Amino acid sequence: MADARPAPALVQPRDGAGAGHHRALDGAVGAAAGRGARGPRSGRGAPLVSETADVRRVRIGFWLGVLAMALFAVTLPATRMATGSDQDPQLSPLFVTAARAALAGSLSAAYLLLTRSPLPARRHWKSLALAIAGNVIGWPLLLALAMRSVTAVHAAVIVAVVPLATAACAALMLHARESVGFWLCAVLGAALVVVFSLVRARTGGGFAFHWADALLIGAVLLTAMGYVAGADVTAALGAERVICWMCVVALPLSLPLALWFWPNSADLAHIHASAWIGVAYVGAVSMWSGFFAWFRGMDWGGPLRMSQVLLLQPFLAMFFAVPLLGERVDALSLGFALAVVATVAVGRKFGRAG
Template sequence: MAAHTAARQRLGFWLGVFGMVLFSVTVPATRLATGSDADPQLSPWFVTAGRAALAGLLSLAFLLWTRSPWPARHQWRPLLLALLGNVLLWPLLAALALRSVTAVHAAVIVAVIPLATAVFAAVVLHERERLGFWLCALLGVALVVVFSLIRAGAEGGFGFAAADLLLAGAVLASSFGYVYGAQVTPELGAERVICWMCALALPASLPLALWLWPEGPALAAVRWPAWAGLVYVGAVSMWSGFFAWFRGLQWGGTMRVSQVLLLQPFLAMVFAVPLLGEHIDALSLGFALAVVATVFVGRRFSGAARPVRAEAP
């Protein structure tokens, strides 16, 4: 029995690692789909609707195949709020930002998501945290602010670039989405939470995707890697990746498995090199290390172990 439990924990850990690796490709794949201002590919609006529609169709098939019952009345509000944050706002704001900044740059900003999620868990769910945690959260935000200002100064300006503000909004959207989605995870199960979120968005996402589908010269200008990026963020980032991640948290232990998230921003940078031909500069790498360090220390200061809501990717 003990050997079986240990083997399951090991499998859970590696499932968590696998899920984290899958999510690490999200930022580079989104940039691949949208292109840049100098070389635009798919519209960020179409990418947002298209990935949600693809995930919604896959989710609908899963819910029908498993004969999942409809959510209870008290579950609708958190599901819709999670949908707003994770299915609509996070993908849209990130896609708009990645038209103007590199995936390596974005990886530094989004590295603060675990801390932001924990802050929302403390505020929304009234979880009490120690002073050290809040100091780490403030330090992490300050590092992101300084990084953005340095980047803007290097480009001849001072203040936040529009893309950095969009990325900050994406971080906040994803964080409150994770918290509200996790409220119903114990009742619905992790897989059904993400499936219901995507399926409930389908009446809006599918018509929008069809309406925004590129035509004429715009369609001809889109290269196949952009379509591959769209398929990835829809089928993996917004759907199947959660299956491995949440199962890994359940089998391997939330606190243990969630620590692999510290590697996610660095893997996002690594994937940006072959996928996008980007270069990992010393400034981005240094600030990413500093932000991840605040996340790591913040977890050590954090109070009682939290469920999946504070650990979602």
């Protein structure tokens, strides 16, 4: 749940140099765990070069992934801070969407200039366009619109299905074959999200699918599509440069829109400082700098291991919503979040097996 997060393990290449590199890192950790503190084995068939450096690299990559996951977990509360609620509206969701993209685009432009990054090849633009549609426009806009009407704790349950949705999109878009068990888990995860929305509506006096939940589900599907499209060009462009090019290409649209939707003087008087902090966070961290830690963690720690770290994100989002927004984590939300995360975990096992 993170914002514009990278594709999980199931959309990473299973073959080729990139896949082999990640499998080698995973194997290094397993070998180190089996040896304990004994160090490299000696004797016939033993490796001649110590794997200590590789193990340290994997460990650092793991903690970089944990850091990025924690940063991404603040996205939902920060978006709620920026947009406010129906009872206390703050910044327009349209402004929040454009402003975060404009801020990330400006930072990305500086990064690409400093690193003298070449332009993407013509064959990469289709995937970049899909990634922009999903992660720069679709996810932020639908999320901002929804967060006006639902709490961050509520949204955390809905978007907990993002990893499973991304894996399903990868299977469909990349024509990958998955097991029956994986698809059953995907259907179960979607069903849990719908049931949660209906049950939540019933506790509020009705029994209908809330329009904000429909927006959140749409955001999940769009960001899943964006993750898969972004992963398709990551090997060619470099992980950090993918998000930068996405934001830079969108900058000619996002910057004018941010200025167009800038709040007028009458509205500015009623906007809290926390709303501006929320916009700054989702633009500078959720949509940009958080990815540098995440992509490096994916590279050093291995995508399979890092994708499991994402299972903690819904719970951290709930945790951050308490001090930042004064929300309360109720048993219903926590129970459904546990069920969705368990479904995602089981689905990943089926996906890897398939």
